[in-house]
Amino acid sequence: MQRKLFLLPLLFIVLTELSAQSSLSVEYIMRDPKWMGTFPSSARWNDSGTQILFRYNAENDPADSLYKIDLANTSEIKKVHWPEEKSLRKSSSTFNGSKTLRLYLDDQKIILEDLKKGTEKVILTWFQNLNNPSFLADENLISFTSQGNIFVLNRTSGEVKQVTNISSGNDRSKKKEDGEEKLGFLEQDNLDLLQVVNERKETAKERKAYRESIQENDDKFTFYTEGKNPINLSLSPDGKYATFLYFDRPSNNKSTIVPDYVDASGYTTNLNTRPKVGTEPTKSEVGIYDLSRDTVYFVSTSELPGIKDLPDYVKDYPEKTWEEKERDVILSQPYFSPNGEKAIINIRSADNKDRWIAEIDLTTGTLKTLDRQRDEAWIAGPGIGWSFSGGTMGWLPDNKHIYFQSEESGYSHLYLLDVTTGEKKALTSGNYEVFDPFLSNDNKSWYLTSSEVGPGERHFYKMPVMGGKKIKLTSMTGKNDVTLSPDEKNLAIIYSYSNQPEELYLQENKEGATPQKLTDGQSEEFKAYNWRDPELIQFTAEDGASVPARLYKPEASKNNGAAVIFVHGAGYLQNVHKWWSSYFREYMFHNLLTDLGYTVLDIDYRGSAGYGRDWRTGIYRHMGGKDLSDQVDGAKYLINTHGVDSEKIGIYGGSYGGFITLMALFNASDVFTSGAALRSVTDWAHYNHGYTANILNTPEEDPIAYRRSGPIYFAEGLKGNLLMAHGMVDVNVHFQDVVRLSQRLIELGKDNWEMAIYPVEDHGFVEPSSWTDEYKRILKLFNTTLID
Template identity: 60%
Template sequence: MALALRFLVIALLISISAVSQSDLSVKKIMQDPNWMGTFPSSVEWNEQSNTIYFDYNPEQNVSDSLYKIRLSNPSNIEKVSLEEQKAKVSPYGDYNDKRTQKLFVKSGDLYLHDVKKNRTVLVLDLGESIQSPKFISDSEYAFISNNNLYIYNVKQGQIQKKTNIESGSANDKESKKSEKNRWVEDENLSLLEEVRVQKKNSELRDENRKLLDDESYTFYLDKQRAFSFDISETGNYLTFQTYTPDSPDNTMVPNYVDASGYTEPLNTRSKVGDQDSPGDLYLYHIQKDTVFKIDTSNLPGITELPKYTEDYPDRDWEENQRPVTFSEVKFSPNDQKAVLSMRAQDNKDRWISLLNLNDGSFEVLDRQHDEAWIAGPGISNYYGGGTLGWLADDKHIYYQSEATGYSHLYLHDVEANQQKQLTKGNFEVFNPQLSMDKKSWFFSSSEVHPGERHFYKMPVMGGTKTQLTSMEGKNTVILSPDEKHMAILFSNSNSPEELFLKKTKASATAKRLTSGQSKAFSAYDWRTPELIQFEAEDGAKPYARLYKPKESVDKNAAVIFVHGAGYLQNAHKWWSSYFREYMFHNLLTDLGYTVLDIDYRGSAGYGRDWRTGIYRHMGGKDLSDQVDGAKYLIENHGVNPEKIGIYGGSYGGFITLMAMFNEADTFAAGAALRSVTDWAHYNHGYTSNILNEPHLDPKAYRQSSPIYFAEGLEGDLLIAHGVIDTNVHFQDVVRLSQRLIELEKENWEMAVYPVEGHGFTQPSSWTDEYRRILELFEDTIGK
């Protein structure tokens, strides 16, 4: 009997030891990331396609330095000297037709690089900043300076100003004079004859100069400012956009730990509803010496009311013209046509349009409408046009559209006004680019699996795709300028990015160039989380990462992690941007917790319907996906329904609050980090897409903001926030804490971090925050 008791005690001790054992700790995980090793980033090629540059840090310095690998000796990683860095050609600029020369700007000056000779020369130093360089021919270079188009003739050594765009108005100087100043000038002129003569002579000289200039046209910006200049292929046309500076009601974030010793305010963003001022687009016709303003009043559907207005029948809605934002203007190779993308500022419409270069009128080629909001890969840039351009035939344009529910690549015959879809299927296309000879496409896609990214080549008019990468995970390809080699940043789910080299052939073998993991990092057996799907209440099947503990330490408890950003993908097969959380999940699993990391509704990578599943109700399907994930764990993995916790940061913090306030029967504990508590206090660009504007659609904001549901808190809640967070302001959790105090809630606490913004930077802050998260789960669901 005593022997049996002894064996029982030993078994219990072994069990207890197993539960608490892990080679990881919060402090180890949250230390400076340099402990993990050094990993390449910001990869680019030199112009000769024989050297790869990248940021690297093998010396474990405060920040990365520039390194290179020569194709002639790919096993040797060299640090780039300061002299070579200064001489390095900018990755941005314009090539001539044969791609033997490149114009680029550095420090406001214009340079020319000879690709074959690998030689760079200074072309122009005007003392004024040069922008947007462009080849007109091998001997003529166009550029923008001080809001105007200039053409430099290399052979003649002459610079010609082609436009005359001026700030202010024609009568600016007179209009700015006060009544007192005008009186002083008039008195001075009446008293002093010589001054009157000089002023008269000056006015005559100005009139004669205008006559000599053939009374050239001047476009006055008045109170607007010009930006986004696009020069046509021949330099005969220039487009530019304007905006009127305004003063939105920005929020002041107090910095209590400023180096001065005083509380210094940080001037940050305004709140949703403070929309950017509508801008205008102009076409400068050089030969006609005049400017046309692009009139958007005839865009189809420009005055249509969105459907959400039907929820407010007592409000008088007027069908006004919606403000529009413009993409860059893309000119055809022969300079006879131009195309651009126009978007309603409420992001419910996008129009791809052909611009008439004779008078500034346009023809709409494609209208994409979405009652939620227009976005998706290749079309998600609010101020840009995303994927848009011309084929070499001067007849077809290309763009991306979510018309089928997934972002795909399209061609459009502008003469016949016919559209052709080049890629098809339940997957998305990323970053398409034309080959040098304009006969093929290169692009990445998720065709193999939503959690993988591969690189493809396809004929320009569509057809059979050739998959050029094969490693399972994420293959980020940087193609060499001569297109003969691919530099590949590759990672899988349990190993950070490393650099590989491969010939641009499907049959070629990828050669690994870097091995940056430290011994300390490699010593731990990092898990490859199982990528699973479960069924949600509406029949949808979210993807998720599942971490399962060993049976011997299983606590029958679970933690659900909610990724931030909303529109972000984390249930995939590559190294997560949430690498600290990934390591923390390994620690939790060691300690006996099951961990689930869900790509809930609103996440990226799954098409339009998934992206817009949260429209007008954040905390709706994105929250029910967490609840259904918890049910999946209970039914399939033996998790105790009373031992489930949830945590996340930013959008994940918001979902955590909604879970703790609205799903108390599911979640016993939660940690909400840097969380939005009231969407009416977040920024405009992100929030207005999903919830419209608070004064126009208050129902959407009230059903989406945690502060309205705080009375539902029953479980244990940790709130953590950086005081100088200029993204989700500290004010968010201050207002929520007052609400919890007024509701007399007792089971919550708040940790504040005085020197931290939205993304923590100090290991001590990370350690303190995640120590508190671990203690929360250990003291509640972990018992």
């Protein structure tokens, strides 16, 4: 079939659109989402466990508000008004070991709540701002920070003691080697010329020296930071050590600018945004303040195993000499054992290849490595943590076992490690992932969410603290986002299914208990349409991998032989599952396309979340490699299995999905007739460091990876019909990306493309008018180029 020109006569467009009908339209589904109804989010419990609190909008307000449901009367949903909502907000809230007492801040006061008695009292009114009130191991003692130092309050006596003495200034006792003040030229010349001025200066020096000689000598230890700003001050539970972090953010990293042409002022304004990939990483240090010895020293990482290891990709650059040196690392805040005698720390290499968990010798700052995770791609996965966060990590009450998550097995699982013996034990295992584990109130059990039933479902489990049989507590097919009540008797569940948005349920914390539905937020208008439950399928990729996908099939009588493949964004994101998608607009658009006779395929391509380490890292050093070939193999699957015409296949997506769309139109032009690339990356060297350096390293060190991953380098391959759409104030993927690609297409003489720009939109569109315009253009592209 000869490919059609992008712009066709209006009559043909009208006849084409009349060939299949839908009760849906782009204008209908892209309205303000309020038309769909109101759906609960962010469920939590009140302190007594008698009320479920959640975000909702039952009164059609401009934004969601806080609502509540009393367990004594679950049929009534009440709005929480501001005075009550304010009383529920507990700033810097922290509990004692048994969770019977809680501390929180109210302006410059520390409030102590007795959760069993339901009472509270002010235990300290401070004269300036304070933060982070915490119980020490002796729960009669409360630590807090103020003005850059740590203080301890004795609850019985009311005495407050400052336990650290940290100053941001310079140590004036450190004299210059020659003992003399060095003067600049102008000052020295002035003193030589003007005798009175010189005499006055000398007199002032003599008076200062005399005052200092008669003052009492203060031997109190002070640690001077020399202008650095210590953060995350923390006192060990035994009160013997304090720790803090320094962050060194390089000042020479150049930020990018995004012009805002429609600022309310009427002037073009510049938005200062992120630097680009390859910038110098932020460095961190961890200081230890020994309160008994009045000294400060820093954690040393020089002896970490493999600290000088080079990545495998250096073999692709034989002409380059690689220096063997200590790699930069990023340190988390230390995690103290409950008794304060031990501490562990999470350390990541700045090149993303290593993660160390180490025990700190609190007397010296030296490290003993407990676990090293090396990944020649990059360290990540559920519960692993990013940058300065340790992710899932902490101590059991026995003061010798630590817990953490690791992808050592290829999937993110929960581990225990005995710091006294080094013995490590996997508490969970299998081809599934674990999410958000936490300890029960009595510390005898774990609660966790996992994908054990299948990658398309999420369920809540209970498991013995040292491992063993898991009890599956939820039963509804889909996603169960559970919040446990404070007394652990009930579950508040935000539940959704593929074609059913989120609703709130209540269930007893028992295996086999029946969940009770508490909300019914869908509007009658939304319920009127029979939203599809897409089929979850798998097809075989060229390398033999089974690729998961969502399939939308039209009725046989409407089937037009055309297909559209949707590419989700973010790269590391899952959209093939049995719960309500965050891409709800696209989901509704796929229902519209299917009504019109299209077959729609939505693929969790290589790089997507939910399928373990190998799937996650399948795009390492080549974006547009296996993630693109998965789309091509999906197209072949549609042709071979569902009778799709090989010359009637379109593709579209936003952000990472826009990037793949460009690569598809440029590098697989024999497969895809048309594509819509929305807010797409066109050159990864122009994206941010935190995301891109994980996958492609840096352009300075690994230019091969960037050259083969950048759509702009392959633009000459465009043969089909391309629509690009981009917000002009996108501070994530900058408008500059499509501007540069447009110039490249112009220079190549390509005329089978067009661009739609959205002057008021950031990366995620907000205005219904923008969504409507964009998707009308996408539908027009497919209707005019894929349908006979």
